[in-house]
Amino acid sequence: MAKRKPTFVVIGGVAAGMSAASQIKRRDQRAHVMVFERGHEISYGACGMPYNIADPAREMDDLVVLTPEQARTERGIDLHLDHEVNRLDLAGHVLMVRDNAGKTERHQEFEALVIATGARATRLPLPGFDLPGVTVLRDLADGRQLKALLRSQPRRAAIIGAGYIGMEMAHVLRERGLEVVVIEKMPQILPGWHADSVSVVEDALARNRVEVHTGASVVEAQAGTDGKVAAVVTDAGRHQADLVLVATGVRPNVTLAAAAGLRIGASGAIWVNQYQQTSDPTVWAAGDCSESYHRVLRKNTWIPLGTTANKQGRIAGANALGANTRFAGIVGTAGFQVFDLEVARSGLTLDKAREEGFEPVAVTIRQRSRALAYPGGGPVQVTLIADGPSGLLLGGEVVGSEGAALRVNILATALAAHMTVADLQNLDLVYAPPFAPVWDPVLVAANQLAKTVGRTS
Amino acid sequence: MAKRKPTFVVIGGVAAGMSAASQIKRRDQRAHVMVFERGHEISYGACGMPYNIADPAREMDDLVVLTPEQARTERGIDLHLDHEVNRLDLAGHVLMVRDNAGKTERHQEFEALVIATGARATRLPLPGFDLPGVTVLRDLADGRQLKALLRSQPRRAAIIGAGYIGMEMAHVLRERGLEVVVIEKMPQILPGWHADSVSVVEDALARNRVEVHTGASVVEAQAGTDGKVAAVVTDAGRHQADLVLVATGVRPNVTLAAAAGLRIGASGAIWVNQYQQTSDPTVWAAGDCSESYHRVLRKNTWIPLGTTANKQGRIAGANALGANTRFAGIVGTAGFQVFDLEVARSGLTLDKAREEGFEPVAVTIRQRSRALAYPGGGPVQVTLIADGPSGLLLGGEVVGSEGAALRVNILATALAAHMTVADLQNLDLVYAPPFAPVWDPVLVAANQLAKTVGRTS
Numbered sequence: 001m002a003k004r005k006p007t008f009v010v011i012g013g014v015a016a017g018m019s020a021a022s023q024i025k026r027r028d029q030r031a032h033v034m035v036f037e038r039g040h041e042i043s044y045g046a047c048g049m050p051y052n053i054a055d056p057a058r059e060m061d062d063l064v065v066l067t068p069e070q071a072r073t074e075r076g077i078d079l080h081l082d083h084e085v086n087r088l089d090l091a092g093h094v095l096m097v098r099d100n101a102g103k104t105e106r107h108q109e110f111e112a113l114v115i116a117t118g119a120r121a122t123r124l125p126l127p128g129f130d131l132p133g134v135t136v137l138r139d140l141a142d143g144r145q146l147k148a149l150l151r152s153q154p155r156r157a158a159i160i161g162a163g164y165i166g167m168e169m170a171h172v173l174r175e176r177g178l179e180v181v182v183i184e185k186m187p188q189i190l191p192g193w194h195a196d197s198v199s200v201v202e203d204a205l206a207r208n209r210v211e212v213h214t215g216a217s218v219v220e221a222q223a224g225t226d227g228k229v230a231a232v233v234t235d236a237g238r239h240q241a242d243l244v245l246v247a248t249g250v251r252p253n254v255t256l257a258a259a260a261g262l263r264i265g266a267s268g269a270i271w272v273n274q275y276q277q278t279s280d281p282t283v284w285a286a287g288d289c290s291e292s293y294h295r296v297l298r299k300n301t302w303i304p305l306g307t308t309a310n311k312q313g314r315i316a317g318a319n320a321l322g323a324n325t326r327f328a329g330i331v332g333t334a335g336f337q338v339f340d341l342e343v344a345r346s347g348l349t350l351d352k353a354r355e356e357g358f359e360p361v362a363v364t365i366r367q368r369s370r371a372l373a374y375p376g377g378g379p380v381q382v383t384l385i386a387d388g389p390s391g392l393l394l395g396g397e398v399v400g401s402e403g404a405a406l407r408v409n410i411l412a413t414a415l416a417a418h419m420t421v422a423d424l425q426n427l428d429l430v431y432a433p434p435f436a437p438v439w440d441p442v443l444v445a446a447n448q449l450a451k452t453v454g455r456t457s
Numbered sequence: 458m459a460k461r462k463p464t465f466v467v468i469g470g471v472a473a474g475m476s477a478a479s480q481i482k483r484r485d486q487r488a489h490v491m492v493f494e495r496g497h498e499i500s501y502g503a504c505g506m507p508y509n510i511a512d513p514a515r516e517m518d519d520l521v522v523l524t525p526e527q528a529r530t531e532r533g534i535d536l537h538l539d540h541e542v543n544r545l546d547l548a549g550h551v552l553m554v555r556d557n558a559g560k561t562e563r564h565q566e567f568e569a570l571v572i573a574t575g576a577r578a579t580r581l582p583l584p585g586f587d588l589p590g591v592t593v594l595r596d597l598a599d600g601r602q603l604k605a606l607l608r609s610q611p612r613r614a615a616i617i618g619a620g621y622i623g624m625e626m627a628h629v630l631r632e633r634g635l636e637v638v639v640i641e642k643m644p645q646i647l648p649g650w651h652a653d654s655v656s657v658v659e660d661a662l663a664r665n666r667v668e669v670h671t672g673a674s675v676v677e678a679q680a681g682t683d684g685k686v687a688a689v690v691t692d693a694g695r696h697q698a699d700l701v702l703v704a705t706g707v708r709p710n711v712t713l714a715a716a717a718g719l720r721i722g723a724s725g726a727i728w729v730n731q732y733q734q735t736s737d738p739t740v741w742a743a744g745d746c747s748e749s750y751h752r753v754l755r756k757n758t759w760i761p762l763g764t765t766a767n768k769q770g771r772i773a774g775a776n777a778l779g780a781n782t783r784f785a786g787i788v789g790t791a792g793f794q795v796f797d798l799e800v801a802r803s804g805l806t807l808d809k810a811r812e813e814g815f816e817p818v819a820v821t822i823r824q825r826s827r828a829l830a831y832p833g834g835g836p837v838q839v840t841l842i843a844d845g846p847s848g849l850l851l852g853g854e855v856v857g858s859e860g861a862a863l864r865v866n867i868l869a870t871a872l873a874a875h876m877t878v879a880d881l882q883n884l885d886l887v888y889a890p891p892f893a894p895v896w897d898p899v900l901v902a903a904n905q906l907a908k909t910v911g912r913t914s
Contacts, residue, residue, distance in 0.1 A: 048890045295885075307888035307895050328883030335887040344887050405892040406863035410870050412885050417874035426785030428752075428869050430792040430801050431764035433505045435862035438764050 005032050006111035008320055009095065011085045011256070013037030014044065015306050016287025017116035018066060019313025021077045024321050029076065031321065034108065036083040036097055041140055042068055047306045049143040050168035054175050056150070060143045088113075088260035090280050112282055112320040115257055115270065116313060119250035119288035119304050124160065128221030133229035134244040137165055149243055150176055157181070158232040158241035160218055161248040162189035167201065167338040169245055170210045174339075181211040181239045183232065188214055192349040194383045196364040197397045204339045213237070250304060252289045265291045267302035274326045276316040284320050286312035293329035296347050296394060296415055297356060303332055331415040332395070335405040342404035346412040347395025350385055361388040363449040367441040380404055382445040384411075384421070391420040391453040396445075403435070410442050421449050462489050463568035465777055466552065468542045468713070470494030471501065472763050473744025474573035475523060476770025478534045481778050486533065488778065491565065493540040493554050498597055499525055504763045506600040507625035511632050513607070517600045545570075545717035547737050569739055569777040572714055572727065573770060576707035576745035576761050581617065585678030590686035591701040594622055606700055607633055614638070615689040615698035617675055618705040619646035624658065624795040626702055627667045631796075638668040638696045640689065645671055649806040651840045653821040654854045661796045670694070707761060709746045722748045724759035731783045733773040741777050743769035750786035753804050753851060753872055754813060760789055788872040789852070792862040799861035803869040804852025807842055818845040820906040824898040837861055839902040841868075841878070848877040848910040853902075860892070867899050878906050 010021045013035045021033045035042070043066040052058050071077045080097075086105070087096040095113070098105045121136035123129060133154070135145050157173045159166045162184035173180050182189065182205070188198050189205070189212060205212055216234040221244055224230030232239045252269040263279035265271035270285040272278055274293050278285050287309035291300040308330055318325045335344030353360035364383040380400035386393050396411040398404040414424055424446040431438050439447070467478045470492045478490045492499070500523040509515050528534045537554075543562070544553040552570070555562045578593035580586060590611070592602050614630045616623045619641035630637050639646065639662070645655050646662075646669060662669055673691040678701055681687030689696045709726040720736035722728035727742040729735055731750045735742050744766035748757040765787055775782045792801030810817035821840040837857035843850050853868040855861040871881055881903040888895050896904070 045890075045895065047888065047895075051890050305888065308885070310895055328880075330885045333885045333887050335889040335892060337889065337891040342892065344889075344892075346885070346887070403863055405887050405889060406860055407866070409864070409884075409886045409897075410866045412887065413867050413870035413874070413876075416880070416884055417870070417876065419870075419874065423785075423873070427866075427873055428765070428787045428790045428803070429866045430790050430803070430862050430869065431504070431762065432792040432794065432801075432862060433502075433508050434794040435792060435799065435801075438502065438504075438767055440866075 005030070007109060008033045008112050008114070009108060009110040010035045010114040010116060012116035012118055012287070012289070013042035013079065013081075014046070014116070014118055014287070015309035016118070016313035016316070017114065018043040018071065019310050020114040020116060020284070020286055020317035020320070021071075022075055023314045023317030025075050025077060027318060027321050027323070032078060034078045034080065035071070036080050036085050038082070038084045038100075039139065039141075040081055042066060042071060042079065042081070044140050045306065046139065049137055049140070050165070050172045053143060053147055053150070053169075054172045056147070056176070060140050060147065063140065085256060088256055090260050090262075090283065093282070113284070114316045114320055115278070115283060115285040115289060116287045116316070117253040117256060117289040119252045121246065121250055122248050124218060124246055124248065126218060126220050128223065128229065129246065131221055131223050131229040132227065133242055134221055134246065136246045137169065138250065146245070154178060154243040156241050157243040157245060158183060158239050159245045159247055160232070161246065162212070162214070163191070163247060163249060164334065164336045165247040167343070168336050169247060170205065171208070171338045173243075174208055174210060178243065181213065181241065183216050183218060183234055183239070184212070184214045185217050186214065192351060193345065194350060194362065194364070194385075194397050196381065196383050197343065197399045200381055200399045201338060201341060201343060204341045208339050250288065252302065252304070254289060257285065257289070265300050265302070267291055267300065269302040271300065274329065275319050275324065276312050276327055277319065284316035286316035293327060295329040295331050303330060305334060328416070331412050333408060333412040335408060340401050341399060342402065343399050344405040344408035345395065345397040346408050347393070347415045348385065349395065353385060353387070353394045358394060359388045360385050360394055361449065361452050363445060363452065365441065365445045365448055367444050368437060378402060380407065380441045382407070382441045384445045384449045386421045386449055386453050388452065389454045391422060393419050393421055393424055407440075407442055421446055421453050425450055462487070464566060465490045465569050465571070466565060466567035467492045467571040467573060469573035469575055469744070469746070470499035470536065470538075471503070471573070471575055471744070472766035473575070473770035473773070474571070475500040475528065476767045477571040477573060477741070477743055477774035477777070478528075479532055480771045480774030482532050482534060484775060484778050484780070489535060491535045491537065492528070493537050493542050495539070495541045495557070496596065496598070497538055499523060499528060499536065499538070501597055502763065503596065506594055506597070507622070507629045510600060510604055510607070510626075511629040513604070513633070517597050517604065520597065542713060545713055547717050547719075547740065550739070570741070571773045571777050572735070572740060572742040572746060573744045573766075573773075574710040574713060574746040576709045578703065578707055579705050581675060581703055581705065583675060583677050585680065585686065586703065588678055588680050588686040589684065590699055591678055591703065593703050594626065595707065603702070611635060611700040613698050614700040614702060615640060615696050616702045616704055617689070618703065619669070619671070620648070620704060620706060621791065621793045623704040624800070625793050626704060627662065628665070628795045630700075631665055631667060635700065636668075638670065638698065640673050640675060640691055640696070641669070641671045642674050643671065649808060650802065651807060651819065651821070651842075651854050653838060653840050654800065654802075654856045657838055657856045658795060658798060658800060661798045665796050707745065709759065709761070711746060714742065714746070722757050722759070724748055724757065726759040728757065731786065732776050732781065733769050733784055734776065741773035743773035750784060752786040752788050758789075760787060760791075762791060785873070788869050790865060790869040792865060797858050798856060799859065800856050801862040801865035802852065802854040803865050804850070804872045805842065806852065810842060810844070810851045815851060816845040817842050817851055818906065818909050820902060820909065822898065822902045822905055824901050825894060835859060837864065837898045839864070839898045841881075841902045841906045843878045843906055843910050845909065846911045848879060850876050850878055850881055864897075864899055878903055878910050882907055
């Protein structure tokens with residue numbers, strides 16, 4: 001009897017899952033790669049949704065990177081949409097998968113498995129949050145629903161949660177002509193971010209007439225006479241809103257993995273080593289459902305982001321096929337745009353740094369984005385965080401009208417190299433009047449911070 | 458007899474010189490710091506001149522960072538303008554300085570000396586290059602002269618030399634309404650740059666109707682009937698021009714240092730160690746007259762740039778005062794704008810890498826500057842150069858309509874950390890549709906180059 005061709009199964013077909021499946025096929029064209037995706041769509045750029053929603057003329061489908069047809073014909077992936085994996089038997093190397101369309105269930109054996117079940121938007125288990133007009137923004141269906149809601153010309157939106165999505169959507173919904181109120185239960189918008197960055201973003205929100213209520217806990221959503229949502233009530237007041245976006249974060253989808261006995265990390269996501277291998281050596285996990293090695297913390301953390309999902313997916317796929325590729329890890333880089341501001345960060349927040357036993361010191365400077373002698377440009381604010389005794393760079397935030405997001409990449413690169421503040425001072429950054437002053441804002445901040453840390457020149 | 462207060466002498470008062478003098482005063486307010494500057498002006502941002510010339514309404518004085526009055530009163534520097542140091546007696550710790558205004562000469566003793574004599578524009582020792590209408594662009598006086606020439610409404614400019622200044626000025630002079638011809642003796646514009654970058658810049662020049670002649674040696678400049686320059690003749694043709702800008706590079710001013718017996722490096726600039734100390738332990742040198750430690754080459758080189766001058770000046774000043782501050786070195790970062798293009802580089806060129814015994818491999822990719830799903834942006838081209846056998850990153854060039862210059866800072870940071878191509882692939886760079894695609898162009902280039910180098914994952 002001829003040896004059966006080994007089957008690779010990938011659970012989940014968005015960023016990490018399709019990266020894993022494609023990587024396996026790229027490395028071994030003859031490999032049999034099955035992907036089970038619970039939804040109807042694969043491989044889309046969810047991070048692009050706010051910018052898509054900003055433009056009524058654009059189709060949500062613009063965000064699809066690879067269609068199911070392309071995955072099948074161009075990449076040779078055995079793709080199953082509307083298929084939900086219900087049970088995982090690791091000892092038996094078999095899983096139970098349900099075809100939601102055909103309402104059938106069957107067993108599927110596998111030699112190696114990649115779990116890429118992603119994360120889901122947290123929903124508020126409060127009265128009224130199932131009313132028409134209330135939505136989250138996680139997958140393309142949510143995006144389409146939100147665009148449909150906008151076509152009915154709502155007048156006033158309430159956004160619950162002032163994180164990245166909340167900020168981006170405040171901008172987008174103002175652009176679409178709505179009044180916007182943002183409600184955040186923490187004492188500040190952008191929880192975790194440095195007060196100096198927060199203050200610049202608050203100014204932008206105020207300038208653009210976004211109403212912000214921090215430290216306010218949502219109690220319920222109320223319906224109007226038409227049965228649709230009409231208001232959000234918090235412990236501090238009542239806000240009229242005929243559109244409500246719940247943007248209170250995401251949680252990793254780990255039910256399947258946990259039930260199968262795979263180790264769940266302290267973060268609540270699936271534990272993996274730097275090879276994206278789970279506690280079972282024949283199972284890999286990648287993307288928003290799994291932890292990531294953090295290079296500054298030198299341990300696992302959970303920071304779900306699309307770019308990380310793509311990288312981890314490739315690695316999980318390669319290693320499922322027998323490669324030995326290590327994920328170098330993340331440093332916690334993220335950014336977004338809100339009105340005329342670029343807002344970006346990398347590394348640890350002050351709170352996180354303290355929590356992890358560092359003795360962080362921070363400095364914030366403001367500087368023009370171009371040379372004084374050059375017209376245009378605007379202020380760029382740089383906050384740097386370092387460990388006081390050692391001078392080790394721990395993180396940074398950059399906020400400004402131009403060049404802010406890309407300047408964070410200097411910090412991301414420095415963090416990957418475990419640079420100190422003195423190392424940062426010594427960088428040979430580009431100087432040309434249209435792009436940067438003689439002392440780039442990052443260098444000015446480093447020079448300033450060097451005065452308060454230990455081992456610097 | 459009370460001990461005389463030690464005197465610090467700085468020769469040269471532009472970028473490095475004033476940084477050194479200011480650093481000494483900052484560290485020791487009571488120090489006696491004399492600065493001898495040959496010209497009338499100090500501390501100006503020469504790199505801003507092209508952008509200043511672009512705007513007829515702006516004064517050249519906008520580029521002055523610190524006036525002589527401010528240097529004296531605010532910083533307490535004993536500044537002597539129009540003073541030229543003619544001779545240096547290192548054994549006797551004394552120099553001979555000539556007051557060009559008063560036509561007097563005197564001795565000045567010093568305890569410690571910082572040489573910051575800068576560089577001068579090379580001039581063409583050819584017939585006609587002393588005609589009215591021919592200029593270089595090195596100090597503010599040159600800038601004023603060029604602005605004055607533009608007021609007489611010349612119609613056609615010839616720029617000799619297609620380096621940074623030549624490119625910036627081609628742009629500026631086109632903006633000011635002139636026809637422009639660029640003449641370069643090397644076979645390509647931007648000598649040393651990768652052919653892929655050159656090609657993008659050539660396209661921009663052609664789109665903006667700048668005439669370019671490479672591989673052409675200038676023979677003479679010819680006068681018109683009015684006695685002013687009217688044409689430039691090369692071995693390949695004759696080009697009408699009533700304005701001629703010689704932008705063929707700069708040479709370090711080392712006559713004084715060489716005559717005093719200080720070591721001159723292989724580059725022709727003053728040799729220094731990483732403490733900016735010359736071969737005489739009581740003499741420091743900084744800025745365009747001195748060499749710089751190159752972190753990729755791990756040896757001295759000569760790349761005169763304003764940002765390096767500022768850093769070295771600070772270090773020379775601190776060390777002249779007894780500090781022990783080490784200059785980490787440069788990695789060869791530079792950038793400029795030409796028409797709608799940002800053009801920037803860092804590290805070694807292919808030629809230089811070969812010359813230094815590396816076995817360089819290079820790759821060029823083009824990618825959009827923002828996510829596909831996001832409107833606007835444009836192509837960014839990234840060229841990466843690495844050592845084939847080791848995978849060590851050696852350099853890179855980025856050319857594009859936005860975000861190109863700041864992306865080079867990722868490479869500058871990676872080069873400072875001696876990263877490999879694999880290290881670059883592993884960077885956690887910011888992803889947000891308005892700023893960057895999921896795979897930043899730098900990562901795409903690194904992934905591509907990884908296929909051809911040795912030790913990569």
